Amino acid sequence: MEQDILLQAQDLTKYFPVTKGLVLQKTVGWVQAVDHVNFTIPRGKTLSLVGESGCGKTTTAKLILRLEKPTTGQITLDGHDVHTIEGDELKKYHTDVSAVFQDPWSSLSPRMRVRDIISEALIVNQKVQKHEAYERVDELLVQVGLRTQQSTLYPHEFSGGQRQRLALASALVGNPKLIVLDEPVSALDVSIQAQIMNLLKELQDSYDVGFLLVAHNLATVRYLAHEVAVMYLGEIVEQAETDELYDNTLHPYTKALFSAALTANPDSQREEIILHGEVPSPINPPSGCRFHQRCPYVMDICSQEVPVRKEMAPGHFVNCHLY
Amino acid sequence: MTSTQEVYQEPEKKIGEVVLDVRDLRTYLYTKWGITKAVDGLSFQVREGETLGIVGESGCGKSMTALSLLRLAPKPAARTVSGQIFLDGEDILERSESDMRFIRGQKISMILQDPMTSLNPVYTIGNQMNEALGLYYKGEQSKSIKGRAVDILRKMGVAAPERRVLDYPHQMSGGMKQRVVGAMAISGTPRVLICDEPTTALDVTIQAQYLRLLKQVQADTGVAIIFITHDMGVVAKMCDRVMVMYAGKIVETGDVRPLFKNPSHPYTKALMASVPSMEVSHIDKLYSIEGQPPALFDLPVGCRFANRCEFADDKCFAEYPPTFADESGHTADCWRLEGQWKRVAEATA
Numbered sequence: 001m002e003q004d005i006l007l008q009a010q011d012l013t014k015y016f017p018v019t020k021g022l023v024l025q026k027t028v029g030w031v032q033a034v035d036h037v038n039f040t041i042p043r044g045k046t047l048s049l050v051g052e053s054g055c056g057k058t059t060t061a062k063l064i065l066r067l068e069k070p071t072t073g074q075i076t077l078d079g080h081d082v083h084t085i086e087g088d089e090l091k092k093y094h095t096d097v098s099a100v101f102q103d104p105w106s107s108l109s110p111r112m113r114v115r116d117i118i119s120e121a122l123i124v125n126q127k128v129q130k131h132e133a134y135e136r137v138d139e140l141l142v143q144v145g146l147r148t149q150q151s152t153l154y155p156h157e158f159s160g161g162q163r164q165r166l167a168l169a170s171a172l173v174g175n176p177k178l179i180v181l182d183e184p185v186s187a188l189d190v191s192i193q194a195q196i197m198n199l200l201k202e203l204q205d206s207y208d209v210g211f212l213l214v215a216h217n218l219a220t221v222r223y224l225a226h227e228v229a230v231m232y233l234g235e236i237v238e239q240a241e242t243d244e245l246y247d248n249t250l251h252p253y254t255k256a257l258f259s260a261a262l263t264a265n266p267d268s269q270r271e272e273i274i275l276h277g278e279v280p281s282p283i284n285p286p287s288g289c290r291f292h293q294r295c296p297y298v299m300d301i302c303s304q305e306v307p308v309r310k311e312m313a314p315g316h317f318v319n320c321h322l323y
Numbered sequence: 324m325t326s327t328q329e330v331y332q333e334p335e336k337k338i339g340e341v342v343l344d345v346r347d348l349r350t351y352l353y354t355k356w357g358i359t360k361a362v363d364g365l366s367f368q369v370r371e372g373e374t375l376g377i378v379g380e381s382g383c384g385k386s387m388t389a390l391s392l393l394r395l396a397p398k399p400a401a402r403t404v405s406g407q408i409f410l411d412g413e414d415i416l417e418r419s420e421s422d423m424r425f426i427r428g429q430k431i432s433m434i435l436q437d438p439m440t441s442l443n444p445v446y447t448i449g450n451q452m453n454e455a456l457g458l459y460y461k462g463e464q465s466k467s468i469k470g471r472a473v474d475i476l477r478k479m480g481v482a483a484p485e486r487r488v489l490d491y492p493h494q495m496s497g498g499m500k501q502r503v504v505g506a507m508a509i510s511g512t513p514r515v516l517i518c519d520e521p522t523t524a525l526d527v528t529i530q531a532q533y534l535r536l537l538k539q540v541q542a543d544t545g546v547a548i549i550f551i552t553h554d555m556g557v558v559a560k561m562c563d564r565v566m567v568m569y570a571g572k573i574v575e576t577g578d579v580r581p582l583f584k585n586p587s588h589p590y591t592k593a594l595m596a597s598v599p600s601m602e603v604s605h606i607d608k609l610y611s612i613e614g615q616p617p618a619l620f621d622l623p624v625g626c627r628f629a630n631r632c633e634f635a636d637d638k639c640f641a642e643y644p645p646t647f648a649d650e651s652g653h654t655a656d657c658w659r660l661e662g663q664w665k666r667v668a669e670a671t672a
Contacts, residue, residue: 052526052527052528052529053497053526159615161615189380189381189553190380190553190555190594190597190598191380191593191594191597191611191612192380193597194597194598194599194609194610194611194612195611195612195613197599197609198608198609198611201608216526216527218527218601219598219599219600219601220599222599222600222601222603223599223606223609246601246602256528257527257528258601259531260527260528260530260531261527261556261601262530262531262554262556262557262559262560263556263559263600263601263602264555264556264558264559264583264595264598264600265559265583265600265602266559266560266579266580266583267580268559268602272531274532275528275531275532278496278498278499278529279526
């Protein structure tokens with residue numbers, strides 16, 4: 001079955017220069033934050049990027065939001081190149097793609113009323129009249145589980161979970177096609193996390209909106225994502241549908257990452273794999289496979305050749321010399 | 324496929340005498356909204372070599388409990404109004420502030436959540452470690468103190484500690500900084516180590532390394548660990564016993580296994596049900612607790628969880644429940660256990 005592709009990233013690469021000197025800045029190296037990454041997000045589905053800090057998941061999210069320009073490669077939304085559009089099309093892009101960030105304390109302006117925060121994108125990008133926009137705000141507040149009477153309050157009058165609901169409402173205001181969720185629940189309490197995760201699922205169904213979920217909690221990802229891509233040092237090392245990946249991890253890094261995640265079950269008999277050392281610097285990443293220095297299965301070829309992407313099962317891709 | 328992979332072996336566990344005995348501890352904050360009962364009548368014990376987990380959501384009083392144990396609760400707002408804290412049989416609430424300076428670090432010490440804010444950015448690691456060590460080993464030559472710092476860092480798994488002592492905090496990664504903070508905390512060979520969410524800021528594979536290290540340190544030194552966290556996975560991995568806190572009170576305690584298998588307080592049950600699992604697929608809807616915990620300066624007379632509890636009846640709203648216990652020492656404060664479990668303590672709300 002041909003899937004309805006919403007967003008496609010092809011050969012996406014982002015290098016940040018490392019400079020030396022104050023006036024005559026000399027580039028002495030490159031941080032290879034995202035390196036030749038390919039993925040697609042089908043309409044109304046969730047793709048999750050998982051990995052440890054510094055693996056490039058947030059940079060990928062920023063590239064989609066046009067907060068960074070790619071070094072090479074491109075991102076297309078419904079067939080249009082995201083980084084070349086201008087003018088009215090760009091305004092439309094900003095309503096089609098929105099974001100919810102980790103910290104609901106810093107993502108809402110403390111000096112604006114809730115209804116102005118939520119309607120701002122509508123008024124700026126779609127030139128909607130204020131009173132119409134406010135009607136939409138009331139509708140959204142109910143959908144995210146708040147009351148319409150709360151629209152004239154300021155953000156400080158809300159708790160963390162409620163603020164995250166507000167952030168979701170303002171992300172949804174323009175009927176977006178894609179929402180980038182950067183750690184949407186990790187700053188919240190356990191009992192509130194469940195409320196927000198359920199809300200995210202409900203809203204995805206009713207709006208048919210695609211999610212790019214950036215998260216490090218593997219249980220959250222399993223609950224929300226349809227497809228998962230595991231990143232390590234700027235590269236996607238393994239990618240598959242959620243259940244396939246969780247039941248059948250192939251890449252040694254994925255195995256180690258999953259074995260290190262803790263479950264709330266004291267009798268869990270999963271073996272723990274020891275990974276030595278830390279993630280190397282992305283400025284001069286290791287040659288060959290970037291994971292080879294920490295890999296328990298390392299072979300001679302791993303330090304010499306970059307592994308190519310192989311499809312091990314339908315839709316299950318892995319970059320590793322073992323296979 | 325051949326593998327050189329190492330599978331982790333747990334160090335052996337030895338649990339000894341009671342080191343810390345806390346009785347009816349109450350720390351209140353005097354604020355403009357009224358008296359905030361952050362720690363409201365806590366009693367618990369920790370034994371040598373044992374790890375006690377304190378679980379709960381933000382604002383339930385976990386961190387205030389930790390600070391009260393060190394007598395570092397923020398002054399002047401916070402006051403420990405009643406209770407006793409026996410550390411090796413001695414009530415530290417009776418000691419003077421100058422005595423406390425020696426008790427902190429050598430008898431009881433703490434690792435905080437964020438390693439960046441607990442290290443001073445303008446001094447080298449070695450400099451900061453020597454400051455504390457100089458206090459513990461008064462009169463020792465500075466050379467031998469430096470040697471001690473290097474040894475402790477090595478014990479905490481810091482590679483090339485001779486060179487690392489010359490580094491500033493910004494030259495280290497988060498996991499490495501947390502190891503340094505851990506090294507400082509154990510440098511006075513304390514009897515009790517309080518860990519307040521020590522791995523929340525770390526990546527999962529680094530978290531796994533760090534938790535393993537703490538277990539090793541505990542096996543080597545017999546230190547009692549109080550582990551404060553909101554992560555049920557960390558509790559399952561690290562702790563021997565758990566204490567669940569809600570709105571300033573302990574609502575349930577017990578050994579990890581029975582408590583996780585058979586949570587008896589509705590709050591614990593709900594909390595566990597609302598955590599998604601990595602091992603289960605296709606959940607349509609996650610269980611979620613509606614509403615929010617009560618404000619600590621405006622607490623209800625009855626059970627503090629009653630307004631969010633699906634089993635609550637009139638009695639729950641009218642009267643705080645006493646503590647009930649089963650044969651294994653698993654306790655919970657809930658009226659629903661009346662008749663099933665033995666009543667062991669009266670309500671002190």
